[in-house]
Amino acid sequence: MKLLSTSSITKKFQGLVAVKEIDMFIKKGEIFGLIGPNGAGKTTLFNMISGYYRPDGGKVIYKDEEITGLSPHKICKRGLARTFQIVKPFGKLSALENVMVGAYNRTGSYGEATDIALHYLDFVGLSHTRNIPVKELTIGDQRRLEMARALATRPQLLLLDEVMAGLTPTEVSMVMELILKVREDSVSILMIEHIMAALMKLSDRILVLHHGEMLAEGTPEEIVRNPKVAEAYLGEVDMFADHK
């Protein structure tokens, strides 16, 4: 069953086509990886799905309803949450209060919001930081906090934008376990990641973007063996050869 799908979704920035007619879908319970060289349009695609950019063409369908061009908070209400590539913490609030902002998405009660927030802080292993202002946390903790915050809004689909960037190897394996734990909670995941080892291990399917277009799609094994993918990542040499 398709949870989220896009049909020929397109975004242009003053003539530059950042994302060009992408068709993709995510099934319920899936971990879906999104890769591509820098500037391939991954984050742009993310921003269109989560409502930060209005697409110039195409549709986003979530749970059989069109959500194209809805504002981010409305999309969040429908059960689609995201994290940011560059963390955006509420610096002066404590870790618990940060997660409570997410928890208030589903409840108006202070007690319930606190319980939900405590649950997800515990879930990502940050209970001990609950009373600390988050600007004092390490980048690794802040990334996990962003996950807790997004999860507290009770999504069915979680969009993770490079949650492992800048983390130590220990933290990476911790976040990998977390992502699997999230899926066990029947939350599907769409993730952008540059750490290939982690992505290959976690993903059920992977989509490769290149210059805003779909280059390949398939299971991790298929992607690894795809010559076009290798070319996209190491392709500068070949391009040089063409010009000669």
Add this chain to the structure above:
Amino acid sequence: MGHTKSIFRSKFNMLYFGLFFGLILVALPWGLNTYYLNLVIMAIFGAYLSQCWNVMSGYAGQFSFGHAVFFGLGAYTSTVLFVDFGVSPWVGMIIGSIVACLVGLLIGYLSFRYHLKGHYFALATLAFAEIFRVIFTNWPFVKGSMGILLPLTGKPTQMQFENKVYYYYLILIITVLLTGFLKYISKTRLGLYFIAIRENEDAADALGVDILHYKLIALGISAALTALAGTFYAQYFYYIDPHLVFGSEVSINAIIPAIIGGVGTVWGPIIGSLVLMPISELTRTLLADYSGMNLMVYGLILMIVIIYLPEGVMGFIQNHFPTKKHIDIELQTGKEDIESETPLN
């Protein structure tokens, strides 16, 4: 166990402290002569005005440089209704609030809808305040730049008191109520959403916060409450004119106590006003022989404070004496705080 007990003790102490402090506030005016009573009233008035500003600009982070709009509308609405139509300012005050709130929502909708943020939003509010000042200066119906002199009736039903003590109680009560309200909401969805919007709009949006909606709520509350201060001002001084109530001085007076005390904190505007009032009064009386000197010294002190206390007095206190400034979760769940436990040996 020891932990629970200490919480209980501190709550108990807080209660006594609150009662003691409350009694002082109630008894205070009876021991003061008119000069000092006036000073105290002006200090609380400044605290209230700044607290109103704090709701929208401190908590929700939408920096306003034009709170004079709401102040002036409150003052003019109740005064015109009182002078021309015989409506009691107690009623006029409410109507003034509603008018200011509606105008605030309109300004807010226009600005926020088109994503005016930060400095640009502040400039827009300043522009609106100037527009209103110019309109009222040239509007014969409200007597233009001549201003309006309120008739002296001395009747409490018309919000006039022969004994200034009652003005003191009036402004004290609304200040306490507003501060209590801020203290209360800082734990609720409303308060956390305000702060979340201030700290990071995009992140708040991603977590389901309707940014426009909550910004307008903050602005609406702030505008309505600021209008009350306008009515109070008119009833206290018996005279208003466009410059006095729509001038940029009003907007600045709403901002400075909060900045000195600590923007976005419950006690900041109050502490700021209580610190500033004696400074401003002392410089004024001590330097009375040198015209304009008091303002120079006052300005100098402001600069020093801003350089050395960039987060205000409250920021200084929180940075140097960190206490439980965040929601203390132990109170709700009864869980022991492992980090704060002392080792057994």
